[in-house]
Amino acid sequence: MDFRTEFKPLTVQPQEIEEKSFQIITEELGEHPFTEEQYPVVQRVIHASADFDLGRSLVFHPDAVKAGIQAIRSGKIVVADVQMVQVGISKNRIEKFGGEVKVYISDKDVMEEAKRLNTTRAIISIRKAIKEAEGGIFAIGNAPTALLELIRLVKEGEAKPGLIIGMPVGFVSAAESKEELAKLDIPFITNIGRKGGSPVTVAALNAISLMAERQG
């Protein structure tokens, strides 16, 4: 293949860029309240958002990181609320332990059921997911309605996730849904406030799968 333009060597390679970024983050973040096992998650969230306030707003259930590592190493399913989360997740580190990354929101039966019940596809996709993903990780970066539905199902004893990473972004219900998540007595990672989104949710999960791999 002819790419027409001449090659000019890059001074900075992707691996170097990441290392340099992490160094800047550590320097600029300074003191923080996170544990040694939580810090890689915080670091990758800041890396994905360039937002220190967002990083500092993270809230961890005390068992969250351990539970996430355990779920990945046991080959549990990872459920993404939307495609943007699914495509961002590093699949190889999930699949090498036998797991897979699933997203249900565009499934035909989910769309039909949402229409029939006049509710959101996000909600119905969670009802479908909990049947397949007991003990799995739910990564919710976009839809507060999905997170609220999952919280409801946990409270009613119908869903038993291994870890919920819940960081939807937005002006309506997002902050409230995360406050509700932080009240649960099961492993969760979330943040306080309106900010959040797919890239930071992906970053948190990728940080955990990297720890899972390194324990091997």
Place this chain on the structure above:
Amino acid sequence: MDFRTEFKPLTVQPQEIEEKSFQIITEELGEHPFTEEQYPVVQRVIHASADFDLGRSLVFHPDAVKAGIQAIRSGKIVVADVQMVQVGISKNRIEKFGGEVKVYISDKDVMEEAKRLNTTRAIISIRKAIKEAEGGIFAIGNAPTALLELIRLVKEGEAKPGLIIGMPVGFVSAAESKEELAKLDIPFITNIGRKGGSPVTVAALNAISLMAERQG
């Protein structure tokens, strides 16, 4: 399909959530320097990030919005730098005018060439894209190296995009790449600083495609 749990009517439907969000954004943003045609882009960027500072940091070439609308209505290709940008873009409003959304970064020939030249896939994917996408829209939300390469090709007269939406996020080269973009005398939308990312890049493009559709 049996979803096992009873239906509970939602008080807030997706359309209502969006309208209420836009209302909050307009109220809280207050005075701003943007034109009437730029404002929908700013509004959707804030909606996607819950970050008013990021919204206020947007910089538009004076012809940017018009050029973007024109490109979409002429059925030009939209090039996404990464899959996370591609999956977020509302395809129907691109395709109804004959356009399509493409991403080259995982193409086999791009991967091979990047390896051969010891450079990033992002750079090689841009070299491939400019051949197919003359007059098209480049939506770059992740890779500063892709944006820098595109800027170089524009300066050398090898690339003639209709619009560049360039909002990579990060600590190394991201802010610098956007400063370079803002110096070009072709239509661009970018922002000042480290923040940015796939969702805000998608939001800017979706705002423009919505305007393109409404002009019809």
